[in-house]
Amino acid sequence: MASESSQHEGHPEVGHVVPVRILFVTGMGLLALTLLTVWAASFDFGNLNIWIALAIAVVKGTLVVMFFMHLLYDRPFHGIVFVSSLAFVALFISFALTDTFEYAGDLDPGDAPKVVEKLNVLGE
Amino acid sequence: MTTIDTTKPTPGAETPPVDNYLTHSTGIMSWLGTLDHKRIGVMYLVSILTAFFLGGMFAMLLRLELMFPGEQILSQDQYNMAFTLHGVIMVFLVIIPSVPASLGNFVLPIMLGAKDVAFPRLNLFSYYLWVTGAVLAVSSIFFGGVDTGWTLYVPYSTSGTQMNGILLVTFAVFVLGFSSIFTGINFIVTIHRLRPPGMTWFRMPLFLWAIYATGILQVMATPVIGITVALLAVERLFGIGIFDPALGGDPVLFQHFFWFYSHPAVYIMILPGMGIISELISVHSHKHIFGYKFIAFSSVAIAIFSFIVWGHHMFLSGQSPLMNVVFSAITFSVAIPSAVKVFNWLATLYKGSISFNTPMLYALSFLVLFTISGLTGLHLGTLATDIHLHDTYFVVAHFHYTMMGGALIAMIGGIHHWWPKITGRMYSEFLGRIACGLIFIGFNLTFFTQFMLGSKGMPRRYHDYAGDNWNPTVTELFGKYHFWSSIGSFVMAAGFFLIAFYLLHSLFRGKKAPANPWGGRSLEWQCASPPPHDNFSEPPHVGDPYDFTVLEWDEQEQGYHWRHDLKHEPGEA
Amino acid sequence: MTTTASTTHDHPDFLAHHWDTPKQQFEAGKLGMWLFLATEVLLFGGLFVGYAVWRGNHPELFKFGSQYLDTTMGAINTVVLILSSLTMAWAVTCAQRGNRKGLIIGLLLTLAGAGGFLGIKYFEYSHKFNEGWFPGAYFYDKPSDRSHTWDDNLPVPGAGQLVVPVPDTEARSIEELGLPADILVELSTVVPPGQGPSGLEELALTDTVHTDDHAEHEMHALQREDRPANAHMFFNIYFMMTGLHGLHVLGGVGVMIWLLIGAVKGRFNEKYFTPVDLGGLYWHIVDLIWIFLFPLFYLI
Numbered sequence: 002m003a004s005e006s007s008q009h010e011g012h013p014e015v016g017h018v019v020p021v022r023i024l025f026v027t028g029m030g031l032l033a034l035t036l037l038t039v040w041a042a043s044f045d046f047g048n049l050n051i052w053i054a055l056a057i058a059v060v061k062g063t064l065v066v067m068f069f070m071h072l073l074y075d076r077p078f079h080g081i082v083f084v085s086s087l088a089f090v091a092l093f094i095s096f097a098l099t100d101t102f103e104y105a106g107d108l109d110p111g112d113a114p115k116v117v118e119k120l121n122v123l124g125e
Numbered sequence: 126m127t128t129i130d131t132t133k134p135t136p137g138a139e140t141p142p143v144d145n146y147l148t149h150s151t152g153i154m155s156w157l158g159t160l161d162h163k164r165i166g167v168m169y170l171v172s173i174l175t176a177f178f179l180g181g182m183f184a185m186l187l188r189l190e191l192m193f194p195g196e197q198i199l200s201q202d203q204y205n206m207a208f209t210l211h212g213v214i215m216v217f218l219v220i221i222p223s224v225p226a227s228l229g230n231f232v233l234p235i236m237l238g239a240k241d242v243a244f245p246r247l248n249l250f251s252y253y254l255w256v257t258g259a260v261l262a263v264s265s266i267f268f269g270g271v272d273t274g275w276t277l278y279v280p281y282s283t284s285g286t287q288m289n290g291i292l293l294v295t296f297a298v299f300v301l302g303f304s305s306i307f308t309g310i311n312f313i314v315t316i317h318r319l320r321p322p323g324m325t326w327f328r329m330p331l332f333l334w335a336i337y338a339t340g341i342l343q344v345m346a347t348p349v350i351g352i353t354v355a356l357l358a359v360e361r362l363f364g365i366g367i368f369d370p371a372l373g374g375d376p377v378l379f380q381h382f383f384w385f386y387s388h389p390a391v392y393i394m395i396l397p398g399m400g401i402i403s404e405l406i407s408v409h410s411h412k413h414i415f416g417y418k419f420i421a422f423s424s425v426a427i428a429i430f431s432f433i434v435w436g437h438h439m440f441l442s443g444q445s446p447l448m449n450v451v452f453s454a455i456t457f458s459v460a461i462p463s464a465v466k467v468f469n470w471l472a473t474l475y476k477g478s479i480s481f482n483t484p485m486l487y488a489l490s491f492l493v494l495f496t497i498s499g500l501t502g503l504h505l506g507t508l509a510t511d512i513h514l515h516d517t518y519f520v521v522a523h524f525h526y527t528m529m530g531g532a533l534i535a536m537i538g539g540i541h542h543w544w545p546k547i548t549g550r551m552y553s554e555f556l557g558r559i560a561c562g563l564i565f566i567g568f569n570l571t572f573f574t575q576f577m578l579g580s581k582g583m584p585r586r587y588h589d590y591a592g593d594n595w596n597p598t599v600t601e602l603f604g605k606y607h608f609w610s611s612i613g614s615f616v617m618a619a620g621f622f623l624i625a626f627y628l629l630h631s632l633f634r635g636k637k638a639p640a641n642p643w644g645g646r647s648l649e650w651q652c653a654s655p656p657p658h659d660n661f662s663e664p665p666h667v668g669d670p671y672d673f674t675v676l677e678w679d680e681q682e683q684g685y686h687w688r689h690d691l692k693h694e695p696g697e698a
Numbered sequence: 699m700t701t702t703a704s705t706t707h708d709h710p711d712f713l714a715h716h717w718d719t720p721k722q723q724f725e726a727g728k729l730g731m732w733l734f735l736a737t738e739v740l741l742f743g744g745l746f747v748g749y750a751v752w753r754g755n756h757p758e759l760f761k762f763g764s765q766y767l768d769t770t771m772g773a774i775n776t777v778v779l780i781l782s783s784l785t786m787a788w789a790v791t792c793a794q795r796g797n798r799k800g801l802i803i804g805l806l807l808t809l810a811g812a813g814g815f816l817g818i819k820y821f822e823y824s825h826k827f828n829e830g831w832f833p834g835a836y837f838y839d840k841p842s843d844r845s846h847t848w849d850d851n852l853p854v855p856g857a858g859q860l861v862v863p864v865p866d867t868e869a870r871s872i873e874e875l876g877l878p879a880d881i882l883v884e885l886s887t888v889v890p891p892g893q894g895p896s897g898l899e900e901l902a903l904t905d906t907v908h909t910d911d912h913a914e915h916e917m918h919a920l921q922r923e924d925r926p927a928n929a930h931m932f933f934n935i936y937f938m939m940t941g942l943h944g945l946h947v948l949g950g951v952g953v954m955i956w957l958l959i960g961a962v963k964g965r966f967n968e969k970y971f972t973p974v975d976l977g978g979l980y981w982h983i984v985d986l987i988w989i990f991l992f993p994l995f996y997l998i
């Protein structure tokens with residue numbers, strides 16, 4: 002990093018150079034958010050737990066994508082590609098989960114048959 | 126490098142092609158290690174047609190077995206393996222890669238006026254992935270075989286005895302999936318980054334729009350089948366209870382996973398076919414395509430819609446009633462963009478000066494067969510009727526009308542359309558029309574009877590049935606229908622062998638093809654037949670790909686060329 | 699068209715013949731990589747769907763199972779991976795500026811991070827294997843002697859209590875068994891209700907154990923009174939997701955070594971750094987996935 006001052010200045014022919022300072026700030030932000038999410042997990046917010054954890058993860062992910070992966074400075078189409086991949090995953094999860102919750106009430110409680118077999122063996 | 130051809134020049138050709146991609150370099154390694162998209166396309170074409178032959182042979186075995194009641198030539202286990210391998214080969218080895226990998230590879234860069242696809246090495250790599258997948262899938266028959274059907278449903282695939290066969294097929298599907306993904310990435314990037322100046326998005330041939338929409342599906346859907354078969358392999362190897370309810374797993378989840386890919390996969394199969402049909406109908410009726418933007422956007426709309434209808438394969442597999450209703454409703458909406466295409470094609474035909482060339486006959490066959498497939502899809506998408514028709518021959522007939530009557534017929538039409546470009550030879554138009562007729566008649570005989578079989582209640586994947594072919598009672602018509610279905614399949618096979626004969630014959634004895642035998646306006650008709658190694662000796666005229674007024678027929682050349690009184694086409698930059 | 703290229707030689711060595719300009723080639727590589735990243739998102743997306751469905755059905759499994767993951771180790775790994783992402787991004791900046799030394803150092807640091815991550819993962823995995831916390835039915839085998847928490851004197855709740863013959867295990871649905879649904883429930887219930895763990899109602903019990911009884915926490919998962927039914931399923935999804943992620947880290951190590959060789963040979967400069975850029979994108983997506991895996995497994 003010391004030799005940074007001797008670098009070529011100016012815009013490159015292709016791509017976008019993200020200054021080391023911004024990268025460093027981003028990295029520190031990510032570490033701080035990691036600390037935050039671990040700290041937040043020590044409290045019990047009930048059903049909100051997972052949403053808080055996911056919200057922090059989304060913020061962290063956005064930082065990685067925007068600065069480390071240069072998406073902030075990149076062609077918007079690359080962002081569209083990436084966001085649509087997330088959208089398809091969201092679609093997949095929401096449909097599958099809706100279906101799951103619909104038959105959640107029909108689930109058999111207790112260990113599954115093969116688990117029972119194994120436990121019986123263990124008990125002998 | 127280039128050798129000057131000193132033999133007598135082809136009569137009529139203005140500039141006799143001295144060096145083309147076929148003669149550019151020689152030796153087996155110049156093919157196996159080639160980075161030329163045209164050669165890779167040809168290798169794909171040969172390989173896929175070989176796989177098609179193999180899959181077709183399994184189909185013939187099945188039809189022979191079912192021709193009469195009782196056991197004919199296959200035992201029950203052999204029958205199960207035969208229909209599984211027929212399905213795996215036809216779906217994963219033939220139809221999914223068919224059009225994009227073979228014809229797409231050949232014409233896509235040329236249509237763009239480019240020298241090659243964006244990533245030629247990746248292109249070759251995905252070909253070898255295909256070969257690996259093909260070897261793995263076919264070799265499964267020597268390691269115990271697979272009898273689950275191509276859907277690999279659990280618990281059949283996790284509890285049966287055919288351990289090695291299942292593993293080989295899952296691995297094959299995984300590898301083939303990545304072959305498909307890389308093809309998709311390659312084509313999307315090529316279309317984005319290698320369009321020549323002047324070719325805006327709306328000046329692309331519709332085939333490219335279709336390939337682009339297919340690329341979206343390949344990139345966004347295929348990874349899910351990758352993870353599905355990976356989980357299946359783990360489940361099969363260690364039995365850890367991912368899908369096995371006896372260990373707390375969720376078998377319905379497998380079907381969600383499988384169909385999240387496999388419904389879009391239907392459109393990976395049919396969209397490129399639709400793209401071909403747009404080209405064929407416009408070129409062979411010498412009329413500007415009707416509703417260009419509607420056809421273009423309907424491809425993308427179909428691609429997006431196809432991600433949210435997968436549950437229509439699961440109406441009777443334990444999916445919740447709520448999701449059944451949702452999926453059924455969305456399924457009907459897919460009919461809209463599909464119908465938009467069909468109506469635009471019909472409008473293109475209207476008052477066109479139609480040449481009934483062989484490719485055009487396939488395009489017209491496609492219109493009929495695809496319409497039947499779409500309309501019978503509505504019966505299956507309707508919840509109430511699906512309860513009756515589920516897992517019967519009605520389903521078999523429906524998806525054969527889609528995949529074979531749609532995707533494969535379009536591909537064969539495309540092969541006939543671009544054959545002169547690929548090989549530089551003309552085939553026998555007379556035999557071509559006869560073969561198309563045989564296939565059309567044979568196809569409908571084979572599969573329309575199966576609609577009737579299904580609605581009478583014949584379940585799919587059964588080795589045997591009750592019935593008497595010669596004295597059918599009212600309830601036992603199965604024998605009669607199966608008999609005629611088998612006869613139809615033999616007629617169809619005869620048609621395919623006829624095609625193989627005259628196409629091979631044309632390679633040696635065919636007339637030399639002109640650059641533009643049909644009067645196409647897209648860029649691939651502006652380079653020589655076969656194209657030179659770098660595709661274009663001079664930059665092609667970019668313009669409206671369906672503006673046929675700039676072309677005129679040259680009797681001597683037996684082809685079309687640029688009108689002499691037009692130096693540049695109107696509106697060209 | 700390019701301002702810097704000499705007029706005689708418009709086509710530098712790294713530019714493939716079918717491209718007109720380096721910019722065109724670079725942009726194509728970028729777009730291709732982003733599309734590939736989209737496939738990675740969907741590959742893991744499938745597993746996230748599995749996670750959502752299982753957690754939706756059985757939240758108690760995740761509550762229970764995550765107690766057996768070491769949050770400290772997970773947090774350290776998160777930090778390691780974030781730092782390696784930072785050094786990778788720094789390496790890309792160096793490559794773009796033609797700073798070869800910085801590029802090599804950045805790649806080496808990234809490689810060290812990847813190695814550190816895999817090392818910690820190795821300790822985590824081997825600890826679980828020693829304790830016998832495998833996915834699937836192996837979870838219910840007696841663990842090896844290396845287990846620290848297994849106590850031979852303690853009973854395994856639920857074990858050996860049930861001698862109800864399990865019906866044909868190949869028959870997997872109520873229809874196949876030909877039985878009414880409520881009979882199946884009886885057959886598969888291990889412990890009579892109220893006596894042992896069975897499903898959603900037991901959440902409250904798990905909570906109290908988690909917070910106030912430290913001794914319980916040190917017990918082997920199988921010997922805990924509050925083991926929820928089918929506890930192995932947490933480890934199924936845990937090993938699937940972290941395993942696939944680990945394979946991607948391993949792949950990243952390969953990419954890093956390849957880039958390092960190229961950097962040492964001086965293949966990259968301020969005009970041509972596409973492979974470094976793309977390798978960096980891959981490495982960041984691996985980091986990104988871990989950012990989600992960490993709270994979803996360790997912080998429940």
Ligand SMILES: [Cu+2]
Nearest residue numbers: 388391435438
């Ligand atoms: Cu479907």
